[in-house]
Amino acid sequence: MPIASWLLPVLWRELDWSAALERFRSELVAGPGTGSPMHELGRAYEYIEPNRRRALAIHELAGPAGLGRARELALELGWWTANARLVVLMRATDQDPRLVLDETEAWWDAGHADLAAHAFAGLRTSDDPERVEELAALIAGHDAMEHAGVTVARAMTASGSQAADAYVMAARFARAAGRTEEVERWLEAALVAMPGHRIAAGMLLEIALASREPDQIQRHLQRRFEGLDGTAWLDAMRSSALALIAHGQRGFGLRLLRHALERAYELQHTSIPGHLAMWAVLAANAAADGNRRELLPLVISGLQVSQHAVDRVWLGALATEITLRDARHPVIAGAYAEIVAEHAPEHPIVRELISTVAASEAPAAEDPHRPVVPPEAVRAAAAIEDAFDVDVDLDDVYADAADAATLDASDLEEVPEDNEPAAKPVEAPKPVEAAKPPPGSTPAPVTERAPASSSKPSPATARSIVPTAPATSAVAKPDGLAPLRSVAKPAAVVTSAVAKPAPIGKLPSDVKLPSLAKPASIGKLPSDAKLPSLAKPASDAKPASKLPSLAEPASDAKPASAPPTAVAEGRPDPAPVLAALRAPDRPEVPPIAPLPADATPRARRIAIPIDLALIVDGKRIAAHSRDISTSGLFVLTTAPLVVGAEHAIELLLPGAEPFTEDEYQARARVARAGEGGFGVELVAPDATLLAALAALY
CATH class of the missing domain: 2.40.10.220 (predicted glycosyltransferase like domains)
Incomplete structure (x- = not known):
C-alpha cells in the first residue's frame, strides 16, 4: 500500500487530496511520538503531491528518522542549499566525521565557498584521506585542473559509486577553473560509472535546463536514463518531466510524463514512484487547457493495471469528473463512480453524481445526443439525495485519523492476541440524527519497488458489450465497464453454470472488456525506450483488451490495498443508484456529438x-x-x-x-x-x- 492506512478514512471523503495532506500536517504537531506518522505522511506527499519540496519538509519534521529521506529528495531535486542544511541537522545528532565532508561538498555545490571552508575547518578526524585532500585543494583554489586530472585518474581505476564520486569531484575542480566542457564530460562519466547517481544527474539537469537548447536537453535525457532499471527509469522520467514543466518547457515535459505512464501501464508496472503526483500534473494541465477528455483512455489503462485502492479511487474519481462534468454523461460516469464507491462510498464525486442524477429530466425529442438517465436511477437518487446533503463532520474524522497515527504500544495491550492491528482502528463517522436512511437502503524511508508483470492494457473505443448472462435483478443491469472495477485474474477460471446477479464492482464471468481505440500519439517520444527490469507479460496471460473472467486480483492472494469500505451506519448507500445506471449499451468513453451540417470544414486535430x-x-x-x-x-x-x-x-x-x-x-x-x-x-x-x-x- 503506497499510503498509510490511517490516512484513508479522510482521503475517502475528500476530493482534493493535496489539501487533505496539508490539513494532516497541521493536525500532526511535530514532537515526541510523531516521527513515524510524519514519515508516513511524507511518503503520502511523495505519492500524491507534485511539489516534492513539500514532501521534503514533512520528512524533515519527522526528526532524525526522516532526515535521510529528506536529503535524498534534496539531491534528486538538485536543491543544494537544502542538502547542506539537512547535513547540518544530521550532524547535531550524529558525530560521523563523514558528515563534515558531506557538509563541505554540499555548501560548495550550493555556491557558498565560505560556508564550505567553515564546515571543513571543523574536521577533526577522517578515514578517507583522499577525499580530505581533494576538498582541501578545492577550498584552497590552486591548480584546479591539475587536481582534476589526478582525481580522474583515480576514478578510472575504481568502479561503481567510488568512481562516480571521483568523477563528480573532478567536475567540481573543472567548474572552479571555468572549464564547462570538462564539467559536463566528467558528470556524464559519473552517470556511466553509476547510473542514477543523484548529484551527477542533478548537476547535469541544471546545466541542460539553463542552456534551453534542445540538443543539450536531449543529450542529458539520453545519459540520464541509460542503465536504469524499471522503477528508477520511471522515477528519472518523472523528475526530468517535472523539471522541464517548471522551467518553461511545458509541452515537452507533459509529453514525457504521459509517455512514462503509458510505458508503465503497457508493461503492467504497478509500483510507480509518485504515481498520483504524475497524474495530478497531467490532470491540472489538461483542465487548464480544456482537454481533459483526452486523458480518459489513459485513465482506463491505469484502472486496468493498478491494484492499489488509493490509485483506483483517485483515478476512478477523475474519470467520473471527466464524464460527468466535461462530457455531461451521468450514465457513463456511474460506471467509474462504482470504482470509487467500492472503497469510498461517501466520496464527494459520488455525492455529486447522485445529485446530478436526481435532478435529471427526460431529454427533449429534438436532442438525440443528450444521454437518457434511467427513471429508476432518478427515483433512487432522489430518495437518498437529502441524506447525502447532510455533511459528515470531517473534524472528527481528521482527529480520529491523527489519533490512530500516533497510537503507542500501551493502547494495544487489551487487544486480543489473535487480532493485533498495526494501529488503532479508525471509528466510522457518527451518524447524523437528522438524516434517516431511506426505506430499502443498505446500512451499513521510500525504497525501490518491485516490478510486476502482466499483459498490455488496451486502448479505448466507444463500443459496448452485452453480457450473455443478464443480471436477474430488475435494477442491476449488466455493464461493459464493470471489469475495470477490479484487477482481473490472469489464469482461466471455471465458473458455475448458473449466473449470479452482478453486484456493485463485479460482472458476470463471461463479460469481456471491449478493445479501446489507441490514444493519440504523444509525438514519437521514446516508444522504444526499455524498462530493463520489467518482466514481459506471461505467455499464458490473457490480453488486456479482453479482461479475464471473474474480477479478482492477479494472484490467489488479495492485493496489498485497502478492503472495500462499508457504508457508515446512518449514511446513505449509493449502490442502488449506481446499479440502476448500468446499461448493456454503456460505452467506456462518452461519444462526441457530430458537428452541425453547416459547420465549416476543418482539418483533423x-x-x-x-x-x-x-x-x-x-x-x-x-x-x-x-x-x-x-x-x-x-x-x-x-x-x-x-x-x-x-x-x-x-x-x-x-x-x-x-x-x-x-x-x-x-x-x-x-x-x-x-x-x-x-x-x-x-x-x-x-x-x-x-x-x-x-x-x-
Whole structure:
C-alpha cells in the first residue's frame, strides 16, 4: 500500500487530496511520538503531491528518522542549499566525521565557498584521506585542473559509486577553473560509472535546463536514463518531466510524463514512484487547457493495471469528473463512480453524481445526443439525495485519523492476541440524527519497488458489450465497464453454470472488456525506450483488451490495498443508484456529438502540447499548443494577440529519435480568439514542417 492506512478514512471523503495532506500536517504537531506518522505522511506527499519540496519538509519534521529521506529528495531535486542544511541537522545528532565532508561538498555545490571552508575547518578526524585532500585543494583554489586530472585518474581505476564520486569531484575542480566542457564530460562519466547517481544527474539537469537548447536537453535525457532499471527509469522520467514543466518547457515535459505512464501501464508496472503526483500534473494541465477528455483512455489503462485502492479511487474519481462534468454523461460516469464507491462510498464525486442524477429530466425529442438517465436511477437518487446533503463532520474524522497515527504500544495491550492491528482502528463517522436512511437502503524511508508483470492494457473505443448472462435483478443491469472495477485474474477460471446477479464492482464471468481505440500519439517520444527490469507479460496471460473472467486480483492472494469500505451506519448507500445506471449499451468513453451540417470544414486535430514562441513586435512570447493539425494550431497564451495579424512562429516538434525535439520556423496568422488562447493558421508552411506535423497523427 503506497499510503498509510490511517490516512484513508479522510482521503475517502475528500476530493482534493493535496489539501487533505496539508490539513494532516497541521493536525500532526511535530514532537515526541510523531516521527513515524510524519514519515508516513511524507511518503503520502511523495505519492500524491507534485511539489516534492513539500514532501521534503514533512520528512524533515519527522526528526532524525526522516532526515535521510529528506536529503535524498534534496539531491534528486538538485536543491543544494537544502542538502547542506539537512547535513547540518544530521550532524547535531550524529558525530560521523563523514558528515563534515558531506557538509563541505554540499555548501560548495550550493555556491557558498565560505560556508564550505567553515564546515571543513571543523574536521577533526577522517578515514578517507583522499577525499580530505581533494576538498582541501578545492577550498584552497590552486591548480584546479591539475587536481582534476589526478582525481580522474583515480576514478578510472575504481568502479561503481567510488568512481562516480571521483568523477563528480573532478567536475567540481573543472567548474572552479571555468572549464564547462570538462564539467559536463566528467558528470556524464559519473552517470556511466553509476547510473542514477543523484548529484551527477542533478548537476547535469541544471546545466541542460539553463542552456534551453534542445540538443543539450536531449543529450542529458539520453545519459540520464541509460542503465536504469524499471522503477528508477520511471522515477528519472518523472523528475526530468517535472523539471522541464517548471522551467518553461511545458509541452515537452507533459509529453514525457504521459509517455512514462503509458510505458508503465503497457508493461503492467504497478509500483510507480509518485504515481498520483504524475497524474495530478497531467490532470491540472489538461483542465487548464480544456482537454481533459483526452486523458480518459489513459485513465482506463491505469484502472486496468493498478491494484492499489488509493490509485483506483483517485483515478476512478477523475474519470467520473471527466464524464460527468466535461462530457455531461451521468450514465457513463456511474460506471467509474462504482470504482470509487467500492472503497469510498461517501466520496464527494459520488455525492455529486447522485445529485446530478436526481435532478435529471427526460431529454427533449429534438436532442438525440443528450444521454437518457434511467427513471429508476432518478427515483433512487432522489430518495437518498437529502441524506447525502447532510455533511459528515470531517473534524472528527481528521482527529480520529491523527489519533490512530500516533497510537503507542500501551493502547494495544487489551487487544486480543489473535487480532493485533498495526494501529488503532479508525471509528466510522457518527451518524447524523437528522438524516434517516431511506426505506430499502443498505446500512451499513521510500525504497525501490518491485516490478510486476502482466499483459498490455488496451486502448479505448466507444463500443459496448452485452453480457450473455443478464443480471436477474430488475435494477442491476449488466455493464461493459464493470471489469475495470477490479484487477482481473490472469489464469482461466471455471465458473458455475448458473449466473449470479452482478453486484456493485463485479460482472458476470463471461463479460469481456471491449478493445479501446489507441490514444493519440504523444509525438514519437521514446516508444522504444526499455524498462530493463520489467518482466514481459506471461505467455499464458490473457490480453488486456479482453479482461479475464471473474474480477479478482492477479494472484490467489488479495492485493496489498485497502478492503472495500462499508457504508457508515446512518449514511446513505449509493449502490442502488449506481446499479440502476448500468446499461448493456454503456460505452467506456462518452461519444462526441457530430458537428452541425453547416459547420465549416476543418482539418483533423489532435490534442498534443507543443512548445512554441510567437515573435510579436520584436518580443518573444513563449506559449504552447492545445491541439494541432496540418494547417494550424490552437495557441494557449494570455498575450493580447490581434485577430488577423501575422507573426513569426517557432515550433519545437517531437523528433524521430527518442527524447528529441526539432525546431521549425514559419509564419502564422491569428485566425480567431477562443477560450484561453487563439487559433492560428500556418501561412505557406514548407514541406518539412508539413511532414513533421503529419507524422504526429
